[in-house]
Amino acid sequence: NRDKKHFIGIFLKMAGTMGEIRGNQLFLKSRYKSQVLDRLIKEYAGKYVLCNICSKPDTQIVKEGKKEYLKCTACGARTEIKD
Numbered sequence: 001n002r003d004k005k006h007f008i009g010i011f012l013k014m015a016g017t018m019g020e021i022r023g024n025q026l027f028l029k030s031r032y033k034s035q036v037l038d039r040l041i042k043e044y045a046g047k048y049v050l051c052n053i054c055s056k057p058d059t060q061i062v063k064e065g066k067k068e069y070l071k072c073t074a075c076g077a078r079t080e081i082k083d
Helices: 004-015 034-048
Strands: 019-022 025-028 059-064 067-072 078-081
Touching: 004 019, 004 025, 004 034
Parallel strands: none
Antiparallel strands: 019 025, 059 067, 067 078
8 A cells, every 4th residue: 555656756766776667567767687686675564554563564754844754554653764
């Protein structure tokens, strides 16, 4: 349940490249090995999707002031997302 633009913005920043969406595909301006892309996707999921307490993906990004929190709807945990 993440906005496509959120994922792409963070992913491109982590990859250190530019890219664009065409249809349902993301095209990167650089070449990467699949292992590198897999690692970047896992990093994104670990930081912005999976709960740090119960490891379930039932989370939402909640913004309070200038801070963002990952709120788990499964266990109720709330963890600050740090850049």
